[in-house]
Every structure is written in structure tokens, then in C-alpha cells.
Amino acid sequence: MTTEGEPPVILWFRRDLRLADNPALERAHATGRPIVPxxxxxxxxxxxREGAASLWWLDKSLRALSARLAERGATLILRRGDSDAELRRLITETGAxxxxxxxxxxxxxxxxxxxIAHDLKAEGVECRGFNGSLLCRPGAVLNGTGGPYKVFTPFLKSLRAQAEAPPxxxxxxxxxxxxxxxSDTVDDWGLHPSDPDWSKGFDWTPGEAGAVEAxxxxxxxxxxxYSVGRDRxxxxxxxRLSPHLHWGELSPWRAWTAVEEAERAGQAPAAEADKFLAEIGWREFSAHLLHHFPTLPERAFRPEYDAFPWLDDDTGFTAWTRGLTGYPIVDAGMRQLWATxxxxxxxxxxxxxxxIKDLLIDWRRGEAWFWDTLxxxxxxSNSQNWQWxxxxxxxxxPYFRIFNPVTQGQKFDAEGRYVRRWVPELARIPNKWVHAPWTAPPEVLREARIRLGHDYPRPVVDHAEARDRALAALKAISGGARADD
Structure with a gap:
């Protein structure tokens, strides 16, 4: 029920593009006043600013949210520009x-x-903020000395002990x-790519309904x-919930409780449920770390790594981004990223x-590429995972844990199905050589119709030599190193 004659309240959507389990929406509705979303x-x-792939998602998610609001008689107002200025304009227009x-x-x-909240308060406008994206707000999970956790396992234990699911x-x-x-329209913003449209392989259903179905x-x-499949x-x-969680189409609490309910119903083993909940916890850990250490996207968490002797290898970086390194599992992953x-x-x-370790290219360049393409x-999560x-x-x-791309492929894609899907040049090569085609005999390459350096590149770097180079670089900043493939 609304209060006649009272000004409306503004509901400022950001990365909470859902109606269910939305604390700001619930509190706004509780005022009894009309809501301007x-x-x-x-x-x-x-x-x-969001990367190009994130803008693709935003385009579809806003359309979905707008449709859900319309079903309930509301219109999603879209404005483009400085948040402070646009909020003030809307406040003037509505009297909120x-x-x-x-x-x-x-x-x-x-x-x-x-x-924004401070300046608006001085003008008589209250801004009320809530936690709609995390299990616990940053700063609420602290160690025994009142500081932030820097190790995941005790953080997760503390998180699980004090986090309580809302209804x-x-x-x-x-x-x-x-x-x-x-209001603008979503079309006005041109978030969907054109000339060319590189998103034709994006097989996703953004929006709250898509999140619930996923x-x-x-x-x-x-x-x-889950514990096995996430490695295959x-x-x-x-x-495949991560984009839905990032854009707030799904509350992390809803994902958490759904998995717990599935485990209690016998739909999944407890160990599998716990593994997934730990991944939700890792997402939480990353968010809390960023809150406490705001330079995480730009500076090494461990200061000694700021002196690491990175290489300025544009050729290697380009080969990596295009999936043309000559290492099939690497190339398959980079092509999957670009396509999907x-x-x-x-x-x-x-x-x-x-x-990072074979090409000695600064992790920040990789983080920036992922930011634009994921x-x-x-x-x-992006900053923490790259630094991890x-x-x-x-x-x-530890830096000395250097993945061998050949053995990783052989272990987790033994039949080469993933590689063959994303690197079709290698479709005819036998399993024995699919992860290291340069080691195949000439007659095998001929039968597979592969000319190394023409149909598929030779490796841009020798892994054994690159590993030694990486360990030498580590030794230069730490005084010691060991290898772990």
C-alpha cells in the first residue's frame, strides 16, 4: 500500500539486477511509498569501466530486469552519465x-x-545502503587480532560460523x-557489439530467470x-553461475542454500556440496581482501614481487590472446574465452x-585481458586469482608451481575432446600427440593434415627452458626457488 501525497523513493540498481532476495528493494517497499527504479x-x-563482454551481459540483463518490472507495473528508468549528477536530476524531478x-x-x-551519500545528506536526502552481494559485508569477518584474514581456510571457517542466511x-x-x-532505452547505449558482432557464440541467458534456471x-x-567436473x-x-552472481541476478545466499538443500535431499554428496560452498567462500575472500587492500588490482600483495623482472613481450602476448601459442590446451582456452x-x-x-611463467609477462596484462573478455x-576475483x-x-x-601445459592437457583432457573442439586444426591428430603436436612423427602430421608453422603454430617458447628462466627470475627476487609441475 502506498501513502497518498508522499514523494516516491528511488531504488538505485547497480549489480543487483534482480527482484528476489534484494534487501534494498525490500526496504524501499517497506516505506509504503511509490518506488522509482x-x-x-x-x-x-x-x-x-566494464569490459566489452561485461557490457554485452549488462545489455541483456537490463532488458530482462526491465521486463520483470513491467510485469509488476513499474518502469526501469535508464540514465547515462555521472551517477551523482543523474541522481540529483532524478531527485529534482520526483521530489524523492x-x-x-x-x-x-x-x-x-x-x-x-x-x-554521494554525504553530499545528499547535507541537502536533506537520505541514502540507505545494504549488503545484497556478499554473505557478510567486508569488515565483518576478522581474525583474533581484529585484522583481515590473509589465509583462506581460517577465513572460510570464520565466515561459515557467523554468516546467517536471510529469509x-x-x-x-x-x-x-x-x-x-x-528515460533512455537500452538500445541507446549500444552495449551490444557491432561491426563486427563478436558475441555470436555467447551461449548465455542473462537475467534473473536465467540465473534461477542455471x-x-x-x-x-x-x-x-563438481569436484571432478570443474577440472575436466x-x-x-x-x-556457470559466476556471471549471474557478479551482476546480482542471483543472491549468493540463494546459491548457498540451494546447494545445502540439494545435499540434504540426497541429490549430491556432502563433499561435493562443501567444495562448491568453498568456492563461494573464495569469491567472498577475494571481495574482502580487495576491501582491506584496495591496491590489489594494481600492486602485488606481496611487495617483493613488485621487483619481478617481467618481459615486455608484445609478440608473445598477442599469440596468447589469439590462441596461437602452439600449446593446444592454452590455445583452446583462449579461443573458448573469445568465442563464449x-x-x-x-x-x-x-x-x-x-x-606469467612461460612468457614472463606481467599478470596485470592478463588481468586486463580477462577483464575485457570475460x-x-x-x-x-579477477585480481585475486591472477595474483594467486x-x-x-x-x-x-607459490610462484615455483609452474604448470606444464602438455602434462596438464594430458591429465585433464586425456582424449583431447576440449582441444579438438576449440582448435579444429588438430581434429585429426591422434590422442598421443594432441597436446604436443610438434613431437608427432612427420607421417602422423601429414595424415592429420598439419603443417607446423602453417596450419598450426610451433610453440612460441620451449616450456623446459621457460621454466628455468622463470625460476631464475624468482631466485633474483627471493633468493631461492624450486620447481613443481
């Missing part, structure tokens, strides 16, 4: 005295939001009547063998290790 495509702040939002916890976004909500059925307001499919199938790139063994906006979990680690690009592979992050894999 708005999304601002911010082009005027210091907050890092309260803005509800789910908080963004990345440092630049958090500072921007705090500045599931479906969102209001009515938003109240408001006057017609000016969660349902996961709990009924892949969850049963030829299989659909992961959850996503890459399998195990392969992400392999391609990152190859860039539909699930997330500042905390580089050995420079919190609770990171």
Missing part, C-alpha cells in the same frame, strides 16, 4: 527524499557512493504509481560430481600460468 550507466566517475541501494564494496565505487523473498508485486519520467540445472546435475574442460562440470566470454576453471589456471569479470597464480597474492599458489 533506476539504473545509471556511469561514465563520469573513477570507477573502473530517500535513495535505497545495495552497496558496492570495491574501493573506488565505495568511495564514490560515500561521497528468501520474492520482491513486491506492485511498485506504486509515479509520474512518467524521461542454479536449478547445476543442483540437479553437475553438483553431483570437455565436460559441463562447473556451475567464458573459460573453464582449470584452463584459466593453465593459461594464466603460461602467460562475462563474469569481477574486480576482486603469480604467487604474489594472499594465500597464493
Amino acid at each position: 533506476v539504473y545509471i550507466h556511469d561514465e563520469g566517475s573513477a570507477v573502473r 527524499q530517500t535513495v535505497f541501494m545495495n552497496r558496492l564494496f570495491e574501493p573506488d565505487a565505495s568511495r564514490r557512493d560515500s561521497d 528468501h523473498t520474492t520482491g513486491p508485486t506492485s511498485f506504486g504509481a509515479v509520474a512518467t519520467l524521461d 542454479l536449478r540445472r547445476f543442483t540437479l546435475s553437475a553438483l553431483k560430481t 574442460p570437455a565436460e559441463i562440470g562447473g556451475s 566470454g567464458w573459460m573453464h576453471n582449470r584452463v584459466r589456471m593453465i593459461v594464466a600460468s603460461f602467460l 562475462v563474469d569479470a569481477d574486480l576482486g 597464480v603469480a604467487g604474489s597474492g594472499a594465500d597464493a599458489s
